[in-house]
Amino acid sequence: MQQIFNFIFKNSILLLFLLLLGISLTLSIQSHSYHRSRAVTSANAVTGYVYEQINSVEEYLSLKGQNEALASENAQLKKLLFNTQDTANRPPVDIPDAMGNYKVIQSKVIKNSYNVHENYLTINSGRNQGVKEDMGVVSSLGVVGFIEKTSPGYSTVISVLNLKFRLDAKIKKNNHFGTLTWNGKNTGFAQLTDVPRLATVKKGDTVVTGAESRIFPENIPIGTIEKVYVDKKTNYYTLDVRLFNDMTSLGHVYIIENKDRDEIIKLEEETNVTNEQ
Amino acid sequence: MNSSVILNIFRFILLLALQVVVFNRIDLFGFINPYPYILYILLYPVNGNRAGLLISSFFLGLTMDMFLNSGGSHAVACVTLAYLRSTFFKFSFGVSYEYQTVKINDRLSPERFSFILISVVTHHLILYLLEVFRFSLILDVLLRTLLTTIFTLILCIIIIYLIKPGKQ
Numbered sequence: 001m002q003q004i005f006n007f008i009f010k011n012s013i014l015l016l017f018l019l020l021l022g023i024s025l026t027l028s029i030q031s032h033s034y035h036r037s038r039a040v041t042s043a044n045a046v047t048g049y050v051y052e053q054i055n056s057v058e059e060y061l062s063l064k065g066q067n068e069a070l071a072s073e074n075a076q077l078k079k080l081l082f083n084t085q086d087t088a089n090r091p092p093v094d095i096p097d098a099m100g101n102y103k104v105i106q107s108k109v110i111k112n113s114y115n116v117h118e119n120y121l122t123i124n125s126g127r128n129q130g131v132k133e134d135m136g137v138v139s140s141l142g143v144v145g146f147i148e149k150t151s152p153g154y155s156t157v158i159s160v161l162n163l164k165f166r167l168d169a170k171i172k173k174n175n176h177f178g179t180l181t182w183n184g185k186n187t188g189f190a191q192l193t194d195v196p197r198l199a200t201v202k203k204g205d206t207v208v209t210g211a212e213s214r215i216f217p218e219n220i221p222i223g224t225i226e227k228v229y230v231d232k233k234t235n236y237y238t239l240d241v242r243l244f245n246d247m248t249s250l251g252h253v254y255i256i257e258n259k260d261r262d263e264i265i266k267l268e269e270e271t272n273v274t275n276e277q
Numbered sequence: 278m279n280s281s282v283i284l285n286i287f288r289f290i291l292l293l294a295l296q297v298v299v300f301n302r303i304d305l306f307g308f309i310n311p312y313p314y315i316l317y318i319l320l321y322p323v324n325g326n327r328a329g330l331l332i333s334s335f336f337l338g339l340t341m342d343m344f345l346n347s348g349g350s351h352a353v354a355c356v357t358l359a360y361l362r363s364t365f366f367k368f369s370f371g372v373s374y375e376y377q378t379v380k381i382n383d384r385l386s387p388e389r390f391s392f393i394l395i396s397v398v399t400h401h402l403i404l405y406l407l408e409v410f411r412f413s414l415i416l417d418v419l420l421r422t423l424l425t426t427i428f429t430l431i432l433c434i435i436i437i438y439l440i441k442p443g444k445q
Binding site for chain 1: 359360408410
């Protein structure tokens with residue numbers, strides 16, 4: 001017994017070091033395993049408050065640009081409004097209502113990151129505003145990411161520029177599906193992988209979110225095809241997609257809640273269970 | 278003794294604040310951010326409480342992880358640097374460093390330079406290895422470590438010169 005105590009006293013610094021190293025290594029390695037696995041995030045009151053203060057100063061420098069972006073988005077929406085089809089010609093079922101049930105929450109990016117391989121954004125709305133995990137985040141130009149963690153007042157967002165980001169996307173013209181990922185190299189481009197070889201793809205075609213995504217509504221713009229090449233391992237096309245969003249300067253964003261998401265997931269789980277039996 | 282504790286707490290907060298507000302948003306060439314906040318670990322008194330250094334370094338790193346959303350890589354790098362600090366002292370200043378009054382916070386000599394260099398390289402290498410965490414990107418890790426080390430080193434030396442007590 002005496003010897004054990006002596007050992008502990010003699011090596012107390014080493015033991016303390018190993019304890020702290022163990023804790024931090026666990027946190028660090030865990031954070032890479034799958035999404036929503038991180039314990040330490042900037043979605044908390046302290047970091048959120050600090051970033052909000054910094055952002056409120058910084059905002060003045062970009063006010064003009066933000067206003068112009070909002071005005072051009074308004075113009076876009078006005079165009080949609082003025083060009084609505086005659087209601088008499090409409091199909092009897094209102095398609096958007098029948099297809100999904102989406103709610104939109106307005107928010108603002110207070111901390112942007114684009115210089116590492118796993119980038120996260122912090123936004124200034126959280127559980128109190130109705131934000132939940134796995135909601136989609138878009139800007140007026142296109143997809144930004146989806147919610148990872150929430151706190152009462154803030155949330156963190158997995159950005160498109162994150163090696164853990166996965167999204168079902170399709171080529172708008174011919175509806176061929178692929179998976180949108182990022183290869184960690186250029187902040188202006190994401191990659192659409194696993195596009196079948198029989199698809200006709202051309203430089204300049206638009207890529208939008210696919211119907212299989214349970215997070216985003218269909219047909220939200222992502223970017224345009226910049227380069228096409230064949231993946232040697234899988235023999236599928238990989239496309240470089242030039243993102244519509246400038247991920248290095250984000251301001252106001254919208255959080256999209258798919259109210260049917262839980263129902264769809266539950267249904268799919270039940271189907272899988274019955275199939276396995 | 279008491280004033281040195283207060284000085285260290287002040288340094289902890291000031292370096293953390295500077296790091297979050299200024300240095301994390303430099304983004305030189307799009308990806309290089311210096312991390313001069315590790316000066317807290319380097320400037321901690323040579324004969325100070327080692328357990329105190331380890332615990333405060335852990336929380337320093339953890340706070341950085343919170344601000345930067347980096348999981349826990351800053352905490353690992355800081356704790357390791359805090360533990361290895363005495364080894365680096367021995368390496369740079371000789372075995373009997375504890376008996377000489379070693380001061381980092383002074384004019385730049387080859388010993389001080391080598392100490393800061395080894396510390397910065399160790400910290401950054403561990404940090405980027407854990408932050409990237411993919412063997413396929415190992416070249417990227419090395420490139421980032423090299424470039425950021427240069428940047429951090431220059432900034433650390435400038436800061437040391439700025440806060441150096443005026444009269445020698």
